[in-house]
Amino acid sequence: MRRRLILVVVAVALVLFVAHQLSGPPSREEQAYRLEKRLRCPTCQGISVADSPSPIARTIRRMIDSELNAGRDPQAIEADLVATYGDWILLEPPNRGLGLIVWWLPPLAMLIGLVLVGRRVWCWADDGQQEEA
Known part of the structure; x- marks a missing residue:
């Protein structure tokens, strides 16, 4: 019984690993959304840029989209925003x-x-x- 359980767990882990490897890199929209979820809206209280309806959040979302479409790396875009707004813009502290x-x-x-x-x-x-x- 225990051996069967171990085999099932290993098989499930292997399937999940292979599925993750085959999924490929995230799309630009997914990269943008992940970055927007990590950033705090400068005018809202604790709301991410992705969830905020404020004009500054919309501006940041458009900037992120244009930068990603230009081929910039999400980490570089985040670093630019941290340089502009400071570590405060990150929803999670560094x-x-x-x-x-x-x-x-x-x-x-x-x-x-x-x-x-x-x-x-x-x-x-x-x-x-x-x-x-």
């Missing part, structure tokens, strides 16, 4: 500098909290055993 702290602080706080709760439970269990003795 994995460097202060952004690195933003990414690591929540898991670190969770780990510290779990350790403190674990210690407290361990101490309560020890206190209970000492009272019984």
